[in-house]
Amino acid sequence: MQFRLEKRAEPSRFMLYATPVGAVILTMIVGAIIFSLIGYDGIGAVREVFLTPLTNAYKWQDLGIKAAPLIIIGTGLSIAYRANVWNIGAEGQYVVGALAGTWVALATYTMSGPWILPLMILAGVVGGALYAAIPALLKTRLNVNEILTSLMLTYASIQLIYYLIRAQWKDPMGIGFPQTRRFAESAQLPTVIPHTIVHLGVPIAIVVALVAWFIMSRSVFGYRMRVVGAAPHAARYGGFSENKTIWLAMLVSGGLAGLAGVLEVAGPFQRMVPGFATGYGFTAIIVAFLGRLNPLGVIFAGIVLAITFVGGEVAQTTIKLPDAATGIFQAMVLFFLLAGDLLVRYRIRRVVTTPAGAA
């Protein structure tokens, strides 16, 4: 008796939605085993990482503000990945968007008015999009792989933070700390629920995902992204040029990463600091895939990954789990998801074999 993979006539819709759930469950099981084997309380680790953030109402606001940037960036990436444009430098675009917003905030430091925050947000979107335009230009003009260029530009963007906050943007009152001054009132993102830290970025994230879902499923733009990703040759036949699609995909995903960056710097941080880049742009890659490259799925996936961030912090204090454990759990989710994807197009069949050939 042996098992064999058999191609399905049509991709299974059930598996399409079941494998992300299965991946999370498998991550919990395997995570518990691994952390037990290396001497931690494995079951406790899974409980703290995946369940405490949900059962403890006090943690819900943390979930919200961690999920917001993941959902915004993940939405942009899900659009680009649909078109097989592999922007993995969202982290860099997130940073440059935040820097662009910071620039507006510092330049308008002495001013006030309701126009400052929208201007910052606009600068953030444009900054992220422009930073993503570099890989797009290199890809369309010189056919340089966007995976490499977008990733490498991420590290350049982090050096840009270090440079700016040690030079021009250094807080004059900061007694030598390499960080900017705290933004003025008009440049701070307001909270939407009184007495919590839930800021305007959270509803913006939901709206961004819903709008993206509508555009991807109903518009010619969304159709273009889907057809270029599914069959590039057919897309050309249908009149969608590949270069234009690369540009659109990079600008949209970069712009949304920039939006997340400016919301983050104007919200939780309220100033630019050396440790601003915390990896949302990379985690959002997992969010996009876990959400099945569907903006509605990205909302749920963003919450799941936010749980691991919040839960990882909880587990650090309660059961002394190392910080890196969060990354391991997140990586396992992606790993099991990609492996499970096989089941969308194939089914496992048991075959009973008899000895071959009588001749």
Place this chain on the structure above:
Amino acid sequence: MDASMPHRLELIGITKRFPGVLANDNVSFSVKPGEIHALLGENGAGKSTLVKMIYGIMQPDAGEIVWDGQRTVVANPKAARALGIGMVFQHFSLFEALTVLENIALGMDAKIPARELEARIRAVMTQYGLLLDPHRTVATLSVGERQRIEIVRALLLDPKLLIMDEPTSVLTPQEVEQLFDVLRKLAAGGCSILYISHKLHEIKALCDTATILRGGKLVDTCDPKAETSRSMAEKMIGAGLKDIVRAPGRTMGLPKLVVSRLSTKKSGHFDVPVDSVSFVVKAGEIFGIAGVAGNGQNALLDALSGEILGEDKDAITIDGFPLGLLDTTGRRRHGLCAVPEERNGHAAVGDFTLSDNSILTARNRLGMVVLGLINSGAAKTYTGKVITDFAVKALGPSSTAGSLSGGNLQKYIMGREILQRPTVLVVSQPTWGVDAGAAAAIHQALVDLAAEGSAIVVISQDLDELLALCDTLAVINAGQLSDAQKVGEISVEEIGLLMGGVHGTSEARDAIPA
């Protein structure tokens, strides 16, 4: 079982069921040693499924395979080869960058030293008159020569049964004759041949027996030499065959499509560009372009459809309006629609629904887009009309294109373009791998479209199709187009020579055994 005459292969009550389809329903027939046995049927009749079970790629749900008088289970293709069953597939599995010898070595079950393998290859080639240099790179070979590699690969195993799946669809008339000589020699040496085809005159010329399948069931086993092509076709489709009906007293109008000195640049490593092609198609005319695969047909179609952007606006005009600089969308707006040869992945997206596939080419001509948003209702309605008018066998507009059989997908694609009522329609291989019934329907639709005053260009490797369908014919070879000739004023031999290359290319030299 017949005791007097031992059968090489006997199938008894073979049944294979797929979800929702009975692919083979209680099929029984037998093949004698040295017999050339045709397996005939429409697309979806179950021919491929049946030979896949003989070759061990699939297992039957019920029934027996008897090999040389013994009940056998063919577990996998390796077991099939061990029994002495060889197969030449319709689509070759060759590495273009490797040589003939390397490709053959890769496909062998047993490891044989290169020197010994080469000696054996040369022996087989001499024995059957298959001309091929073992050290040539596959990329430099014509389709006919590539097929020879697959045949040599199968013959090296000294098969007792050779399965050939639609082997002539890519060959020139001269190459077909050579192939038949090889197959006859093989049969004379005792090897049985199971020959899958839908070209009835070939079956009449080559085969001793024909088994006809329809809807998974065996309809008849007959002597093709005692049948007419028409009678076999009617058994195959289970109904009377329709002839192409042309309106009487048809006159052609003014020139519609004028192509002048159209050229493309060489883009890929292995592709053939178009070199200064000129022709004129009048309103109501069907213009055929014959040629062996790989002589620039793909580049020509892409250059006409707009997938390859031109540099000269006057290279392509419709009613005098220059289209040369427009992209596919712009050309469609001006009435030029095209159907490329590759259905899945080029003319249609396999993972998309038929409705979404209609949006691919019909969105602007039929108003499926309002303010950048897609009117999916309009796409669904139009797709439903295509399915009904062209008798596409699909569950509905929301079936995925990939779930349709090749012939049905082609009917859908042709319908999608024809119902847009294009001024000029360019189609490549409109009936490749499509069964006789569907092919007749597609041909009739093209004739009807021409009768309404559209100009039609048909690029095809199937000469019979072009001769039956077209008013005018030209031949493409190495990217150059011959002068256009009226069908009826040019002989098949002349066309064959043009296809083989009037410029004395290597193909022409290799085509004549030394």
